[in-house]
Amino acid sequence: MTHKIISLLSISLSLIILTGCGGTQTRRIDATSNEGLVTTDDINFKDWQIAAEKGINSLLESGVLNRADGRKMILMISTVKNSTNEHIDTRILTDKIRYALLRSGKALTTTAIGGNGPDDRASRQVRELDQDDMFNQSTVKKSGTAIAPDMSLSGEIVQQQASSGRVRESYFFFHMALTDLDTGLAIWEENVEIAKQAKKPVFGW
Amino acid sequence: MKKRIIIITSCLLLLACQATVNTVENTEKFMLRESVDNSKVSTDSFLSRRLFIERIDKVELPDGLLKVQVTAVNTRTSIWDQMSTWFMKDNPYQIAYRFSWLDENGMDIKTGTQTWIPMTVIPGDTIRIMAISPNARCKDFTLSIKENQEARSNW
Numbered sequence: 506m507t508h509k510i511i512s513l514l515s516i517s518l519s520l521i522i523l524t525g526c527g528g529t530q531t532r533r534i535d536a537t538s539n540e541g542l543v544t545t546d547d548i549n550f551k552d553w554q555i556a557a558e559k560g561i562n563s564l565l566e567s568g569v570l571n572r573a574d575g576r577k578m579i580l581m582i583s584t585v586k587n588s589t590n591e592h593i594d595t596r597i598l599t600d601k602i603r604y605a606l607l608r609s610g611k612a613l614t615t616t617a618i619g620g621n622g623p624d625d626r627a628s629r630q631v632r633e634l635d636q637d638d639m640f641n642q643s644t645v646k647k648s649g650t651a652i653a654p655d656m657s658l659s660g661e662i663v664q665q666q667a668s669s670g671r672v673r674e675s676y677f678f679f680h681m682a683l684t685d686l687d688t689g690l691a692i693w694e695e696n697v698e699i700a701k702q703a704k705k706p707v708f709g710w
Numbered sequence: 711m712k713k714r715i716i717i718i719t720s721c722l723l724l725l726a727c728q729a730t731v732n733t734v735e736n737t738e739k740f741m742l743r744e745s746v747d748n749s750k751v752s753t754d755s756f757l758s759r760r761l762f763i764e765r766i767d768k769v770e771l772p773d774g775l776l777k778v779q780v781t782a783v784n785t786r787t788s789i790w791d792q793m794s795t796w797f798m799k800d801n802p803y804q805i806a807y808r809f810s811w812l813d814e815n816g817m818d819i820k821t822g823t824q825t826w827i828p829m830t831v832i833p834g835d836t837i838r839i840m841a842i843s844p845n846a847r848c849k850d851f852t853l854s855i856k857e858n859q860e861a862r863s864n865w
Binding site (some may be wrong): 555561565566608611627 | 772773774777808820821822825826827838841843844845846860861
């Protein structure tokens with residue numbers, strides 16, 4: 506009898522351990538779909554996509570990128586201030602906009618200068634080779650050839666939270682602006698608003 | 711008799727709870743619009759019974775970009791529609807749309823985002839879905855609209 510109980514206990518324990526070891530189920534999802542997770546307090550990837558899409562549509566429609574001489578505008582990515590409670594990388598937004606502008610054929614982006622330092626330090630580094638004997642000096646990039654930007658893209662993301670009873674709400678306000686660096690005037694601005702709600706269950710958390 | 715009273719009372723109660731939109735607009739129009747054949751919009755039969763594509767307009771901007779506007783109306787305003795939308799929990803109706811752009815050879819042009827954009831449509835309301843082509847090479851477009859199940863509230 507004791508032997509039977511020990512066997513039963515061993516089987517049950519093994520089953521419990523096996524259940525505990527069950528791997529997390531993971532699947533790939535289409536990043537352009539609406540299948541992603543929706544969390545109230547964070548900016549999810551879909552929110553970035555919506556903000557970027559609306560910003561790009563507005564910027565292209567505004568016509569501020571068109572120049573009378575046909576030359577392409579040179580754009581510098583300045584800073585996007587994070588005024589939310591979360592740690593977020595605002596680069597997702599600016600990268601999507603700069604990619605769309607490049608594909609539009611209306612603007613080029615400089616990586617030699619940026620609000621948080623240059624995206625690519627190479628433009629400066631290669632000019633420092635003018636004292637290096639290892640390099641053929643006629644192939645070293647000359648100073649005074651880099652093109653300065655005409656405009657800068659900046660923005661701010663603001664979050665406001667509210668709750669009432671079991672319902673919690675987050676409101677994200679994306680502000681984007683394009684500044685003409687000649688005059689310092691904002692020649693284009695757009696606001697995108699995203700609001701999300703969550704309701705806690707009666708039991709549990 | 712009792713049954714009839716219950717049914718009529720329920721219908722009246724539902725009518726009172728109706729969440730539809732009433733719109734007013736000017737009859738004399740001044741706008742000049744270039745219409746597009748609405749075969750460029752793809753929806754399923756379920757959605758097309760709820761969202762009627764009224765018209766598609768396009769305009770070429772001075773810099774060669776194409777601006778497209780699709781006007782649609784949520785036609786689910788009758789009492790029976792209200793009852794079914796209440797039962798199906800699709801009031802307000804949640805949709806998602808996405809534009810695809812094609813060049814003059816019919817080749818798909820990749821854009822920076824090309825994502826499904828969610829939108830809420832209240833019964834009786836007219837919505838205007840708008841997009842700008844990503845570059846001047848875009849000559850045609852396809853608008854896909856689907857039900858946005860993920861945005862439906864289950865509260």
